Amino acid sequence: MSQVYIAGFGLASTLASDLAATLQQPLKPQQPAMRQLEGYADPVPYFAIAQASSEPLPPSWYARCRMLVRSVIAESGCSSRTGALYLASASINLGAIEAGEDYAVNLPGFLDELAAMLEWQGPVFWINTACTSGLNALMAARDGINAGLFDEAIVLGVELENRLTLAGFAGMQLLSSDRSRPFATDRNGLVLGEAVAALRLSRAPSRWRIAGGAQVIDSSQASGASVAAYLTMLEQTLARAQLTPEEIQLVKVQAAGSPANDAIEAQALNQFFAPVPALISLKPLLGHTLGASGAAELALLLSLIERDQWPTPDTAALDPQLNIALADKRPSARYILACNLGFGGSHSALAIEDRGR
């Protein structure tokens, strides 16, 4: 049985530049900014990280990244630099390369840059499975702690704005024209966003225990999900966590507002659970933060539960054909499931036990 705990979190997102400020406001679906892309007729929505009014605007991509990663790691309560650092990102420093910043020679060099930003002395890993990177990095870090390789690890989700990612999604016609509407009748695509998030993992017991997790890749879909793979992911996660479907009382879903993937996710949830547990999608609050989403959404969700807060549900009418509902108040849940889907047919889930205050 896994005895690894999530001991602290930090988050910079479109909501606020840190978690403390995020939780001081009533949380409700956000209105994204619009970005005009060269070669694309219509502007596309985007959630950039909120800039703290007290902070001067950093002079470069590197300086901004350094400020953000140092801030979220401090917020997670990490004081040591000798544990393992697991980076979860799909685009790492593409923004710096696009800006022509001198140090951005190549992509993997970013691991050394990141270590330098943080004065990190322990090993640094980059897990890249696109949008499931965060949950998969959590599982890899848990395995390292369970094997005794290190006592503590930080999972650091980093997704910062870059033109290639936004233009790539726009070119594939995966973006919404205005906002994210998970499971809604008029859902029309994703809204991408920035996030930098840190989760501090430790073998020292604390409130949130990682109970189990699984990833299943289905090769039948290059960019979409499949019901069969989603079901296998749920089965494997619960088997490893030694849980039954009835014990899951809250599921943080992927539900990014994709016409196809939301329907597949709803179908799988309806097949697996009877009845479907309380559901929450954090995409209307954060946007889809890609490789950082696993860490960012967990940081926000667990913080909300700790503070007895719950976001105002989106007003978009849910698609009756999906037979699904989003929780409008915080459920009492001992076991929580976090699910993410990603490019390449990746389906990942993590079961977390709330051991109480």
Added chain:
Amino acid sequence: MTIKTFKILAVHRDPVTDDWRQQLIELLGSKPRRLSHWCELGLWGALSCIRRAGQSGLPNSVAIRICCELGAIAATRAALAQTREGLPMPFTFMQTQPGQIFNALGSALGWHGDGLISIYNNPGAGEAALLQGLSHSALLAWVDEEPQPKSDWIYLETRQPDQTLDWYPAASLFATDPEASWLKIVDRDVFQAR
């Protein structure tokens, strides 16, 4: 002390010769489509390794772990260049994602399992984390398209030897003795045996 022992089912460390693409077509039975150069290179090594193990498919329980230094760097450069001129082509953008290789492997091997791209800055800690993180059999690789193209694969099965073996250190998971047929990790140290 955490110990894991594996039988080496097959190793592919062949040099990347000029005809590797033709070999890939023969292994696949058709020309690969819409894949990055990095992905094709990885696919060639993986299929060669599986063939060497006498298999044509891969059980879903086998995890795939792919390490690299640069990933799909040529596709990323191409997509960045296209982005400077306007929107990247959808297939070019897809090719920047190294996870595309799991799709390709899944299609070729009938595999639906757990796969990760893992990059690390400390080879010793990186290999220890890879091996200690395995709970089942695994296909492990190092794939890079530059500076020197490489597609090294090792196929491991979790198994205990039924006899006493003479273990000796392995410099790297990807540089085992050609005659080694067993691999063991003890905490962070990798050992091999014939």
